[in-house]
Amino acid sequence: MPIADMRASQLNRGVDFVRDAGREAGKLWWRFFDWLAVVEWRQLYLTWLFVGVFFVLVNTPEAGFWYIFVSLAVKVLAGGKRKAELLAKEATLQANVATLERSLAEARMAALQAQVEPHFLFNTLALIGQLIETDPPEAARVHAHLIDYLRSALPQLRARDGGTLGKQVELSRAYLAIMQARMKERLAVRFEVPDFLGSAPFPPTMLQTLIENAIKHGLEPKIAGGTVTVRAYVVQADLHVQVCDDGVGIDTHAGDGVGLANIRERLQLLYGTQAELSIAMPPGGGACATIRLPYRMMKEAP
Amino acid sequence: MMRLGAGTGSSGARPATALIADDEAPMRDLLRARLQAVWPELAIVAEAANGVEAVELGERHRPDIAFLDIRMPGLSGIEAARRLYRDAHIVFATAYDQYALDAFEQGALDYLLKPVSAERLATTCARLRTRMQAAPAARSAAGAAVAAAAGMASPACAPDDIGAQLARLATLLERGGHGNAPGGAGKHGYLRWIQAQVGASLRMVSTREVLFFQSDEKYTRVQTASSEFLIRKTLKELLDELDPDEFWRIHRSTLVRVDAIAEVVRDLRGRQLLRLRGSAHELEVSRNHGYLFQQM
Numbered sequence: 167m168p169i170a171d172m173r174a175s176q177l178n179r180g181v182d183f184v185r186d187a188g189r190e191a192g193k194l195w196w197r198f199f200d201w202l203a204v205v206e207w208r209q210l211y212l213t214w215l216f217v218g219v220f221f222v223l224v225n226t227p228e229a230g231f232w233y234i235f236v237s238l239a240v241k242v243l244a245g246g247k248r249k250a251e252l253l254a255k256e257a258t259l260q261a262n263v264a265t266l267e268r269s270l271a272e273a274r275m276a277a278l279q280a281q282v283e284p285h286f287l288f289n290t291l292a293l294i295g296q297l298i299e300t301d302p303p304e305a306a307r308v309h310a311h312l313i314d315y316l317r318s319a320l321p322q323l324r325a326r327d328g329g330t331l332g333k334q335v336e337l338s339r340a341y342l343a344i345m346q347a348r349m350k351e352r353l354a355v356r357f358e359v360p361d362f363l364g365s366a367p368f369p370p371t372m373l374q375t376l377i378e379n380a381i382k383h384g385l386e387p388k389i390a391g392g393t394v395t396v397r398a399y400v401v402q403a404d405l406h407v408q409v410c411d412d413g414v415g416i417d418t419h420a421g422d423g424v425g426l427a428n429i430r431e432r433l434q435l436l437y438g439t440q441a442e443l444s445i446a447m448p449p450g451g452g453a454c455a456t457i458r459l460p461y462r463m464m465k466e467a468p
Numbered sequence: 469m470m471r472l473g474a475g476t477g478s479s480g481a482r483p484a485t486a487l488i489a490d491d492e493a494p495m496r497d498l499l500r501a502r503l504q505a506v507w508p509e510l511a512i513v514a515e516a517a518n519g520v521e522a523v524e525l526g527e528r529h530r531p532d533i534a535f536l537d538i539r540m541p542g543l544s545g546i547e548a549a550r551r552l553y554r555d556a557h558i559v560f561a562t563a564y565d566q567y568a569l570d571a572f573e574q575g576a577l578d579y580l581l582k583p584v585s586a587e588r589l590a591t592t593c594a595r596l597r598t599r600m601q602a603a604p605a606a607r608s609a610a611g612a613a614v615a616a617a618a619g620m621a622s623p624a625c626a627p628d629d630i631g632a633q634l635a636r637l638a639t640l641l642e643r644g645g646h647g648n649a650p651g652g653a654g655k656h657g658y659l660r661w662i663q664a665q666v667g668a669s670l671r672m673v674s675t676r677e678v679l680f681f682q683s684d685e686k687y688t689r690v691q692t693a694s695s696e697f698l699i700r701k702t703l704k705e706l707l708d709e710l711d712p713d714e715f716w717r718i719h720r721s722t723l724v725r726v727d728a729i730a731e732v733v734r735d736l737r738g739r740q741l742l743r744l745r746g747s748a749h750e751l752e753v754s755r756n757h758g759y760l761f762q763q764m
Binding site: 288289292300347348350352386387388389391416419420422426427430439442444446449454 | 491493494497498501518539541542660662663666668669670671672673674676677694
């Protein structure tokens with residue numbers, strides 16, 4: 167290897183080293199800069215004291231003086247701006263987390279709302295199949311009710327105004343009509359929902375879940391069957407929506423199932439502590455489930 | 469609910485008789501129509517709308533075959549079968565239901581999946597006819613033996629076996645949340661609802677909502693995220709009835725919901741305190757319950 171070449175490569179290596187060192191120093195400098203920007207003044211005074219004492223002890227007070235001078239200048243001139251930048255960065259991070267949490271909550275809501283009982287769908291289709299053979303006009307009626315039910319029950323098909331009490335009552339009527347085709351005289355239905363409440367916002371599928379529960383746990387186990395009553399009324403600033411049955415009541419040792427827990431979780435997500443689901447056994451027997459939430463006359467325009 | 473079918477007896481033999489039990493009228497209508505199509509001679513002598521009626525009518529009419537829906541009010545189809553199987557061939561009908569299907573796969577009992585298809589019903593009826601021809605009393609063990617010796621499709625098994633199978637089914641389906649008890653998912657037997665008197669009605673508070681129970685002198689305080697109730701049940705009674713995995717005793721006077729515990733902290737005096745999710749309450753852990761949170 168010729169000498170010139172060796173010199174050139176050494177020179178290259180030297181240049182590389184200087185460049186790397188410069189980059190490292192730069193990094194360190196900016197780190198120092200960031201630290202200065204956010205450090206408390208009191209802590210800075212302390213470092214000045216220690217550094218000052220240290221450099222005086224090793225007999226180079228100038229270095230200590232330079233440290234104090236430079237850090238003071240940087241802190242005064244650039245600190246505020248840099249601090250604001252850092253804070254903004256952190257705020258952006260937090261905002262992203264908040265957005266994420268919100269979209270997670272929304273996804274959870276969607277999952278919670280998408281609960282159409284597959285058994286119900288299957289049984290209803292089976293019912294229509296039988297009725298086609300034994301009672302075609304009835305088959306046509308049940309079929310129409312099923313279409314109504316699915317239109318409001320499946321989120322993909324849900325109309326824009328699906329989240330109103332009127333829509334939910336309509337859906338429940340369709341569901342109850344199907345159940346009446348199956349249970350005949352064992353199921354009677356009463357609605358006590360004033361028309362003016364039809365436009366009030368009310369979350370989808372909750373009323374449905376309460377009615378399913380009333381039938382499944384209250385009336386189906388009872389030989390004579392009974393009545394499901396759906397009521398809605400306003401007390402002060404709250405809308406109350408109530409589903410009562412005169413069935414076998416609640417077994418205190420049977421779990422409350424997925425449905426009610428799901429309603430509680432959704433109410434909590436939507437209204438926090440302003441809403442609640444309460445279950446009661448009226449003196450006359452049976453069971454009543456009541457959803458209470460803030461009453462608004464109509465959905466706010468988006 | 470009586471329906472006398474005019475069975476056209478073939479070659480002098482008494483026409484076979486059947487009972488149909490289902491709480492849904494359309495299901496009964498369909499099964500009757502299907503049976504008339506695949507087995508015209510079969511006389512449907514009674515129709516029942518619930519388990520109690522099924523047993524009554526079964527004992528009164530003594531049908532050869534009982535078609536029983538599993539989920540019926542009053543008595544489940546399984547319970548009704550336990551009363552009728554010595555005198556009738558039992559065929560169960562069940563809507564799609566994983567528990568029931570699993571149970572049947574293990575046994576040799578006849579079952580139909582609702583909605584009943586014509587082909588499946590024809591197969592079942594052919595099997596029933598073969599059995600009944602082989603031995604009109606094929607429900608006895610002797611009959612089963614005769615049928616087996618004759619190389620016929622024998623009935624499922626001897627009555628004792630059937631009884632045992634039905635008993636097993638009953639427990640299986642009970643666990644699946646069937647029968648008369650409105651079943652919930654999860655463990656049975658523990659208290660799941662707290663009853664608190666509020667005005668004229670009994671307020672039912674799900675144990676899932678309860679953060680903690682704290683005993684007062686005469687009452688026990690039930691605390692949820694949004695409200696509190698007073699009940700007369702003592703802490704001792706609650707302790708006996710609640711699921712021990714759901715609630716822990718952390719103090720002579722406190723039961724806490726395990727899920728609700730957010731963190732365990734020590735105060736200046738070295739006492740352990742529990743902080744709860746969804747409530748500002750802090751609960752003291754007594755010294756002799758400190759071991760619950762030893763690793764923390």
